[in-house]
Amino acid sequence: MASSATSSPALPDGWHDPLDLEAVRHARVLPLDVVQAKGNGHAGTAVSLTPALYVLFQEYLSHDPARPDWEGRDRFVLSAGHTSLSLYLQHYLSGYGLELDDLKKARALGSLTPGHPEWGHTPGVETTTGPLGQGVGNAVGLAMSARRTHALLQPDTTADGGLFRYRTWCVAGDGCLAEGVSQEASSLAGTLGLDGLVLIWDDNRISIEGDTAIAFTEDVVGRYRAYGWAIVEIEDAEDPTAIRAGYDAALAVTDRPVFVRLRTRIGHPMPTVGGTAGAHSGAPGEPEVAATKVALGLDPDQHFAMPQEALDHARRVRERGAAAREQWEQRYDTWRAADPERAALHDLLRERDVTPQARERLAALRAEPQAVATRVAGGAVLNAISAELPWLWGGSADLAETNNVAISGARSFTPTGYAGDEWPGGPDGTLVHFGIREHAMGAILNGIALGGYSHPFGATFFVFSDYMRPSVRLAALMGLPVTYVWTHDSVAVGEDGPTHQPVEHLWSHRAIPGLDVVRPADWVETVDAWSRILTSDRPTGLVLSRQGVPVVGDLVPADAGARRGAYVLADADGTPDAIVIATGSEVGLAMQAREALAAEGVAVRVVSAPCLEWFAEQDRAYRETVLPRSVTARVSVEAGTGTGWHRYVGTNGEIVSVEDFGASGAGDLVLAERGITVDAVVAAVHRTVATVREDQMEETAR
Template identity: 90%
Template sequence: MANTDISPNGWRDPLDLEAVRHARILPLDVVQAKGNGHAGTAVSLTPALYVLFQEYLRHDPAHPDWEGRDRFVLSAGHTSLSLYLQHYLSGYGLELDDLKKARALGSLTPGHPEWGHTPGVETTTGPLGQGVGNAVGLAMSARRVHALLEPDVEPDAGLFRYRTWCVAGDGCLSEGVSQEASSLAGTLGLDGLILVWDDNRISIEGDTAIAFTEDVVGRYRSYGWAVVEIEDAEDPAAIRAGYDAALAVTDRPVFIRLRTRIGHPMPTVGGTAGAHSGAPGEDEVAATKVALGLDPEQFFAMPQEALDHARRVRERGAAAREEWQGRYDAWRAAHPEQAALHDRMRHRDVTPAAREGLAALRAQPQKAATRIASGAVLNGISAELPWLWGGSADLAETNNVAIKDARSFTPTGYAGDEWPGGPDGTLVHFGIREHAMGAVLNGIALAGYSHPFGATFFVFSDYMKPSVRLAALMGLPVTYVWTHDSVGVGEDGPTHQPVEHLWAHRAIPGLDVVRPADWVETVDAWSRALGSDRPTALVLSRQGVPVVGDAVPAGEGAVRGAYVLADATTTPDAIIVATGSEVGLALQARDTLASEGIGVRVVSAPCLEWFEEQDLAYRESVLPRAVTARVSVEAGTGTGWHRYVGTNGEIVSVEEFGASGAGDLVLAERGITAEAVVAAVHRSIASVRSDEKERNAR
């Protein structure tokens, strides 16, 4: 590095140097005192982030949710202290005591940044590379919202056209999700997106050359990004020059290579894997303080004058917000229609016309695959809900999310004839990038103007799962359209036939997994998902299914998670619980059993999460404890059905992979038939009677 000494050269004020010198020691004091944590990257990134937060980032620490702010994403979430330091210095409400409590239960400074927990944190990060995808989604939202609300205004002058800054490390750029997302961003030419790569060439296992040797800068150029290189992360003038060069780019995303030495200026541990995590040792911390010209006997030190100086950024932020607010008020007065659209998007209002459209679709059910029903919903209400947008991982027409006459989300001037569009488009073409799609959807939702959706085959939801988990962790309004839901997929064979996926996703806290039985339940599922503040997975069939729920009132069917679809004339002898296409089999089995004098209740259970939210009285009315002869039927593994069928219950499920052949034949081959359900009911009733006989004999 050209300049390895800390000096006042390049700083605007000697107090900036004082703030930086003391701030970069704080992570070392924190981690040394706790005995665990990640200090090294926070130490070496302090100068670059200080310049960013003090001079470039548009933000108001007193109003961290200000609509006109830039977004900052720390993709390398393990270096959370990097972010907490800047929030402390900028006056977001964090104080030294909060830094001392880093990683402690209940603190405002958890081990990785958590959205909704610490003011100013834009997204939950930690799984490496996810933040890059989030940043792409945030930038996509900024472009689309600007195009919808201020179509005649240059982006730089727009009220809603914030910049998205993202800091990523070697680990983030090694992960496939960041590569997928960066490729998409380059294709879209996402101006306003600036990705800063902390190029320190160190990971937990040491020098990254053991596993990470590609030309990263060349890779980003090949994606279509502009590239800026900052060779000295210790030189404020070089940092400013790099940021200025990035801001000058207006037609594509910018990749900044920031060359750092991890832990600098730690004399022994710096530049090694030892700086990545763990306590550096008292001697190393003391030596680093000496290298910075600080007293090695002082701990958690920050001169009040330097802190007060740094927190003057709040004045700049307040002035920027006040100026923005004035322009915003004038815009609302001059453009009432667009202001009304802005309000609808912020609140994700479902208009009366959209509700009427949903009701009309529900009242005219068709025998069709549930993916077809889902497509009818999107086509029927999309024009009324500009905040509902998304797309597919190259399967739009197969997943039935290709909305007729809707514009695609493309760069301005895109010349393709097959998918006409522009920056205001509704349909996103994610390409074959499921993992990036999941992370991008989270970013779009975090921007606050949208309820995004993303589609692929259900079996490929595995590629998305880390992002889905984070959506559930954050409680984001995202809808997943996962089609081709079982071994009923047929000829594509076991590689494309999901088996374990339903229960794998039901195991994610905060994710609503909905497998509707027919057209009606699909419309109801969409109706509830549109008003949800948490992610919803719609798991939809490839094959056609009969209409079964048309006689059930809208508020009493799928929206309650499970409900009585068909009942016995008296107290039932047994209950069959089914989901999706197997509800039709349950009804066939009920008819057969009725001819044998056995009364059966059929419960359709499209969403167990919604059912568990109902009160005890309702759940008892659907699944009365007195009826212990129970059978579940679902074309997937039976992993969690024991909870609902009990010790006398039977589970009709698929406990091995599928097979290649026609869907109906594969279902039969794997035991998903009405006859199998009938036999299971007989076994369950026999088990109940055996237990009763044993109890009576005691």
């Protein structure tokens, strides 16, 4: 579309080509046209960030818009996801497949330009962002993945010369840096000396409530310097020369992450709304849009204008990107031919194959069950398969040995030259020490998974999964292969008391669409659960006990047990009088209740249900064999709230659950005090059987 233009007083000299200037000044008013036409959205930050992002995408970012999935590309994360138009603009200009019509449809149902960037939906979007600060954690995870992959595949090559050592760029706003998750993640990145990570802070000092001085006054640059980051400051976000100097300085740092303070005026050059909270969101008004266009030397009566010549010029980045990718592919082919052993490792990382050796070790573990806590069984699995599956790595929020994820003999993920004796390691390590940072751990795990070479795991006590929930939700939204090892799963935690005893957490996490919540009953179910988790492309919460549990699942074949989500563990002769459904440590209790009821002449089927999500995936015929509709006398038993069990026990059923917080005391005594006992299950079965019989008698009488 043609557009009349004069001079551009709002932009200084410093552009390599007049067409760059044309592209930038037309592009930066497109968000205003979009938001004004829609009446809602976030335009201001997109307007003021356009020059800095244009320089980044055109001159610094290694990417090929025609191949957004190219392995050798740099990663760009827009942590400030509300300014999605900032990213969509650069994808439009770079030729990722977005056109003006897509920008006009921003935030519309079914468009390629949703209100916040969504991974897997819009080509070129590296992660789903919007909850502030999450993208910073994702960027740290992406950078960790790049460091480790390089160390595994090209340990003798410098980072700059590595095929898999992409650079991670992240743009964050004031809100991102105020959120605790970004502070946790940035602290860890500094400790790791995570080179290859560049975090650009859009320092505009405006949030929804206005001047950030009302709530956010610390020395942010000083904070990042204290974290151990290198600092770069760009005082004028309108000056391409200053922007380039800042980026060059960032690239010159090779031993730590880089924090770039980019000083902007939100919405610049909007004359009235710019620099105020009014620029953050909402339609600025036609007069303001027109005045901004005039300030940029554009025709105020033209809307959604972009000179074709300027667009064609900007899209020449596709040629540069294709050339960079082709050169990378040639280097990759040469490397692959020269080092077939590491090439095979690359294939293993990329495909996340479960090797035959790993399968054999899982089968051997299953064949020799032990009556131990399921957290111990989980640790046995990791120790057995870790060396065979280099794509499976992760760690704990300072609880590795307690969560049983400290793999014997495995190296820790540490910087090169780390001097500690307790956890020897290096950048190729398997065990990550996240520190006491559950929220950041969750966001970092997502970034590691997005890196494309890993199935990461992260461990903590189940009660602290609350700290991780926003990240877990985003993993489910994206469908990422992440496993959360959540141990100490109920009031049986014992003496630490109710602050450390999860009660509502099982059903709270089951409420997240796309998250598999697995609570195995014993050693066998834990092995079977891991066997399925390793092939999953979605997140899993593996909920494990602190206390020892008996072996109950050893007589059931692997393909008929926990992998199906729920299964008949013990049955009655003929039609059962009642069905008891249990999970985790309560399965053993259900088996004891079954024996007591049998002595009283009540025939009971026990169903172990380690994962209700997996059970729901089974066909209707299988589900009917496990929970036949004809048997309405049902009891569920689980040491947590009974919130969702009504779906499975029905109107005649009974729920044995914990409906209050726990208490400080020995775990078995707390369980008994909160009603998780054999006697409670037996009494519940008697009640539900009596209810069903009364109903049957009434039906017969009618």
